[in-house]
Amino acid sequence: xxxxxxxxxxxxxxxxxxxxxxxxxxxxxxxxxxxxxxxxxxxxxxxxxxxxxxxxxxxxxxxxxxxxxxxxxxxxxxxxxxxxxxxxxxxxxxxxxxxxxxxxxxxxxxxxxxxxxxxxxxxxxxxxxxxxxxxxxxxxxxxxxxxxxxxxxxxxxxxxxxxxxxxxxxxxxxxxxxxxxxxxxxxxxxxxxxxxxxxxxxxxxxxxxxxxxxxx
Numbered sequence: 001x002x003x004x005x006x007x008x009x010x011x012x013x014x015x016x017x018x019x020x021x022x023x024x025x026x027x028x029x030x031x032x033x034x035x036x037x038x039x040x041x042x043x044x045x046x047x048x049x050x051x052x053x054x055x056x057x058x059x060x061x062x063x064x065x066x067x068x069x070x071x072x073x074x075x076x077x078x079x080x081x082x083x084x085x086x087x088x089x090x091x092x093x094x095x096x097x098x099x100x101x102x103x104x105x106x107x108x109x110x111x112x113x114x115x116x117x118x119x120x121x122x123x124x125x126x127x128x129x130x131x132x133x134x135x136x137x138x139x140x141x142x143x144x145x146x147x148x149x150x151x152x153x154x155x156x157x158x159x160x161x162x163x164x165x166x167x168x169x170x171x172x173x174x175x176x177x178x179x180x181x182x183x184x185x186x187x188x189x190x191x192x193x194x195x196x197x198x199x200x201x202x203x204x205x206x207x208x209x210x211x212x213x214x215x216x
Contacts, residue, residue, distance in 0.1 A: 013132050017139030024147025024189075025196050029116045033107045034148060035185035041164050043103050044152025048145025050089045050108060052138070055117055057085045059137030062125040069126075078121040079112065086111045116144060151188050155179045 023029045030051070037043040061081050062069075069077045090108050093101040101108070111117065120140055125133040156162055159179030161169035178184045 010132065010135055013135040014139040017136070017141070017143035018146065019143070021140075022143040022147060023116045023140055024144060024150075025192060027116075028193075029119070030114050030144060032110065033114070034151065035182060035189065037104055037107055038148050038151040038155055038185060038188075039159065039180045040103075040156045041149060041152040042100065044148035045145065046093070046100055047104060047107065048141075048148040050093070050104075051111055051114065051117070051144050052141030053089055054082060054085045054111055055120060055137040055141035055144075056134060057137075058082045058117055058121055059125040059133040060130055062121045063128060063130045063133035066126045074126065075118075075122070078118060078126075082117055082121070083112045116140060150192060151185065154188050155184055159184060 017023065019026075021027060024034055033047050033051075037047045058078070058081050062078055065077075065081075086109060089111070090101075093104070093108060120136060124136045128136070153163065156164075157168055158176040161167060161173045161175055176184070179188070
């Protein structure tokens with residue numbers, strides 16, 4: 001029974017970031033990169049994977065050092081740890097694709113102050129084991145990546161007629177230039193939030209109706 005409960009707890013640590021506590025669509029965190037770099041699917045994926053890496057590594061290191069780091073300077077230490085892995089990501093992006101690094105611009109260094117990463121370090125990794133912190137970082141990072149991709153795919157298809165740089169729409173397709181601008185990001189995010197909240201409300205009403213029928 002104890003092993004089963006531990007497995008359920010570990011699964012929940014990972015899954016909650018994908019849906020129930022998704023950083024983009026539920027917690028509405030990290031909106032600067034969400035709206036700024038999702039004008040293409042490639043940029044969205046790159047930023048999502050970069051954040052995923054930093055989340056996993058910073059969560060793991062913070063959890064490893066949670067009993068060593070003094071309470072008085074914990075936030076400064078967390079930022080130092082996060083900044084170390086952001087520097088690794090920044091240099092890696094420069095090495096593999098300079099155009100991609102330039103497209104993401106200042107938003108890669110700004111991962112250091114991304115509230116998702118610092119909040120997971122403070123609220124979760126500093127209080128839990130390495131394995132749970134790793135899964136929490138992986139779940140939240142993957143949820144953030146999926147959120148960025150959800151916006152990036154729609155904005156690129158409608159704004160450029162392409163997907164990951166490949167032509168998807170016919171030549172006579174009228175491109176929605178607004179989708180490549182900040183306004184398009186707000187519009188797409190609003191539509192996703194509307195859809196997700198409608199779906200969650202519909203499910204909640206369905207559960208309530210089922211419970212009422214069971215009582216009667």
